[in-house]
Amino acid sequence: MQKSAPLTMSSIKIECVLRENCRCGESPVWEEASNSLLFVDIPAKKVCRWDSLSKRVQQVTVDAPVSSVALRQGGGYVATVGTKFCALNWEDQSAVALATVDKDKKNNRFNDGKVDPAGRYFAGTMAEETAPAVLERHQGSLYSLFPDHHVEKYFDQVDISNGLDWSLDHKIFYYIDSLSYSVDAFDYDLQTGKISNRRSIYKLEKEEQIPDGMCIDADGKLWVACYNGGRVIHLDPETGKRLQTLKLPVVKTTSCCFGGKDYSEMYVTCARDGMDPKDLLQQPEAGGIFKITGLGVKGIPPYPYAG
Ligand SMILES: O=C(O)[C@H](O)[C@@H](O)[C@H](O)[C@H](O)CO
Numbered sequence: 001m002q003k004s005a006p007l008t009m010s011s012i013k014i015e016c017v018l019r020e021n022c023r024c025g026e027s028p029v030w031e032e033a034s035n036s037l038l039f040v041d042i043p044a045k046k047v048c049r050w051d052s053l054s055k056r057v058q059q060v061t062v063d064a065p066v067s068s069v070a071l072r073q074g075g076g077y078v079a080t081v082g083t084k085f086c087a088l089n090w091e092d093q094s095a096v097a098l099a100t101v102d103k104d105k106k107n108n109r110f111n112d113g114k115v116d117p118a119g120r121y122f123a124g125t126m127a128e129e130t131a132p133a134v135l136e137r138h139q140g141s142l143y144s145l146f147p148d149h150h151v152e153k154y155f156d157q158v159d160i161s162n163g164l165d166w167s168l169d170h171k172i173f174y175y176i177d178s179l180s181y182s183v184d185a186f187d188y189d190l191q192t193g194k195i196s197n198r199r200s201i202y203k204l205e206k207e208e209q210i211p212d213g214m215c216i217d218a219d220g221k222l223w224v225a226c227y228n229g230g231r232v233i234h235l236d237p238e239t240g241k242r243l244q245t246l247k248l249p250v251v252k253t254t255s256c257c258f259g260g261k262d263y264s265e266m267y268v269t270c271a272r273d274g275m276d277p278k279d280l281l282q283q284p285e286a287g288g289i290f291k292i293t294g295l296g297v298k299g300i301p302p303y304p305y306a307g
C-alpha cells in the first residue's frame with residue numbers, strides 16, 4: 001500500500017469556493033462528467049450543482065426538505081425529498097417519487113443518504129428538528145432503495161440518521177447516528193445488501209461535538225464532518241484512532257466528499273441555521289462550500305444508483 005506524503009511535505013489549504021449561504025448545506029457529491037459538485041440545502045428545499053470550471057451554480061427547488069442527492073446510472077439524479085426516494089430530472093426540474101417511507105410518522109423526513117457499491121440508495125430518517133439537534137428521539141430508521149425500486153428497512157430507533165459509506169473491499173458498512181456520538185461499523189453483504197454485527201469504531205471527544213456526514217478515502221480511512229465542531233476528523237477504522245483534524249473557519253460543518261481532478265480535493269458543506277447574529281458576523285462564510293487541497297490522499301468516485 002502506498003504511504004501518504006510525510007506531514008512536513010504537505011501544505012493543506014482550506015478555502016471557501018462558493019459563498020452560498022446555505023441554511024443547511026449537505027450531501028456533497030462529485031459529478032466527474034460535468035466537473036461539478038452537487039449538494040443540497042435541506043430546509044431551503046434546493047438541490048444545487050456548482051460547476052467548478054465556470055463557478056456557476058444551478059439549482060432545482062423541490063416541494064419538501066431535500067436531504068441527500070446521488071448520481072443515477074444512465075443520467076439524472078436521485079434524491080431524498082421529505083420521506084420519499086425520488087428521481088430527479090435536472091432538465092425539466094421534476095422530482096418523481098420512486099418510494100415512500102415512514103408513512104405513519106408525519107413529522108419525519110429523510111436525512112443523509114448515499115449509494116452503495118451495488119447501486120442501492122441508502123438513506124435514513126429522523127423527526128423534524130425544532131432547532132439543530134433538538135427533536136423527538138428514536139423516530140428514525142435506516143432504509144435502502146434497491147435498483148428495482150423496492151425498499152428494505154434495516155433498523156429503527158434512530159435519532160439523527162447521518163453519515164454513511166462502505167469499506168473499499170465492500171465488506172463493512174460505516175454509519176453514524178449523530179446523537180450516539182459514535183461512528184459505527186457493520187459487516188456488509190454486498191450481494192444481498194444485508195448488514196450485521198454492529199459495533200462502535202470511534203467515540204467522539206467532547207470538543208468534536210456531533211458527528212454528521214462522512215466519506216471514505218482511497219486508503220480506506222474515514223473523514224467525518226463534526227457539526228458544531230468546525231472540523232473534519234480523519235479516522236482509522238481499523239485501529240479506532242484519530243489520525244488528523246482539519247479545522248474550518250465555520251463551526252457548523254455538516255459533510256464532506258472527495259472530488260476534483262482524480263478526486264484529490266475534499267469538499268465540505270456547512271450550515272447557517274442555528275447561528276446567532278454575532279456568530280454569523282464572525283463566520284461570514286457559514287453556509288458556503290469549502291475546498292481542501294494538499295491532503296496527500298485521494299477519494300473514490302461516488303457509486304451511481306442502479307435503478
Ligand atoms: O445535516 C444534518 O444531518 C441534519 O439534518 C442537520 O440538521 C444537522 O446536521 C443536525 O442538527 C446535527 O446533528
Ligand SMILES: [Zn+2]
Pocket residue numbers: 026111112162163212213254255
Ligand atoms: Zn448530515
